[in-house]
Amino acid sequence: MASCFIGRLRCSRRICGFSGTPIMTVRTRFAPSPTGFLHIGGARTALFSWAFARRHGGTFILRIEDTDVARSTPAAVQAILDGMRWLGLAHDEGPFYQMQRMDRYKVVIGQMLEAGTAYHCYTPTEELDALREAQRSRGEKPRYDGRWRPESGKVLPTPPVGVPPVVRFRNPQSGVVAWNDQVKGRVEFANAELDDLVIARADGTPTYNFCVVVDDWDMGITHVIRGDDHVNNTPRQVNILKALGATVPTYAHLSMILGDDGQKLSKRHGAVSVMQYDEDGFLPEAVLNYLARLGWSHGDEEVFTMAQFVEWFDLDHITSSAAQFNTEKLLWLNQHFLKQADDSGLAAETKRRLEAQGISTAGGPDLLKVVALYKDRAATLKELADAVHPLYAEVHASSELRAQHLTEAARAALATLCERLVDIAWEKTAIGPAIKETAIAAGLKMPQVAMPLRVILLGQAQTPSIDAIIEVMGRELVLDRLKRGLA
């Protein structure tokens, strides 16, 4: 299985690679570590990687970076998969799991050891900690001092017996590593700033920076689109790639997304699963549209479909500074998509949400018509379900509301209206005038009748147009609630 996988990837790289003018087939990847849910920042990274591949007719790969055995969980893998599916970001290859590629990493490490681009280091963790602390107290950047790094003419310490070594990458000590970042421009690091990072732990398992390199190489990744927090890993990865003789991919580092309050998002503060947005009644297309505009732009375009996004998406218009998440705008977008959404889909979703609360819509007002009547007034599916709730459940108007609107005059007028409603043509074009006429006859203004009607029928003062509400509720339910409300 594993060898077949590697073989296939090699093959695809050959296709993109060699002939005089290489026609590069775009291959991007999203590579989350399964230590938690898919949050909004990860979702945007995934979206951009996906869109870039789609834009160029390329391949989008999903890779699960699960080498941190202690923190990775199958539940988190599932959460990521669920989030991606909800967003509709389908991958073309994968998901690949790094834990299943151990053999391959070990082969490469062996090759590097042999080639002298990596070496064994026996320094105990405690000594490393002490070293870092000393460096820090001297105001230096903490880093490995190269005590086990082989140099010509240098005498290495004698390896202690019974101590398994880690493997370190032999990073160049002079010169610079630079790349042309697609969002940040040229980024340059002095090799002197870098130290010899551990690429394999004492137990033999490879570490993140190494696995990424081997995977990006094997999988023929052409464009690495990832979070800003990886900028400092990039020079190390580039150096390893070069030591391996691999082609260095193009990098694009996305700046981070801040919370609504301008603070950085973390598990402890503000970061929520994309599935929470589903729960809260957001439409995936709204979330996607919002995320697309957070850090990327296409002139003044604010609302667009994913098809348009894919057509327009480019790396040139990605913002290089951090963006603050704005729930208000997401809400506005969601409302926009909600208004355009197909009524039957909304009805099904509303039914599901009501049933989750133990409320049945069977035998009640036609949900399709109800939803059509209410959808302009809700920003989320949750709000829609909540708004529609009184049509299907017992209604209890607060005594304040009743006291405010159910005056004696109003009660009398409603009693009259009740009689008229018994045999009136059941459509709002007849119901509306009937209410008006009743009000006039009673010497009342329209709101003096409409408001108490709202309170009795739905238990609240804010509802859609009262004639439309009455029509959609149906004669039986309206008369029943009126009689009981007036009793």
Add this chain to the structure above:
RNA sequence: GACCCUAUCGUCUAGAGGCCUAGGACAAUACCCUUUCACGGUAUGAACCCGGGUUCGAAUCCCGGUGGGGUCGCCA
């Protein structure tokens, strides 16, 4: 502390030296519509971090400062 990134309305952003009296969107405010609340419509207020250069001309280029962020693990 060191290194790296970053800086236009409250927020997301347009802006590639003259099209900028800085545009759009969300939010805000006012008015219109109206049967309440929304929706919708119209209008208004609101920004180039600071200081130096370069240039005939800078929001745009360069340098410095300041603010914000990231990274310095046998985590990813």
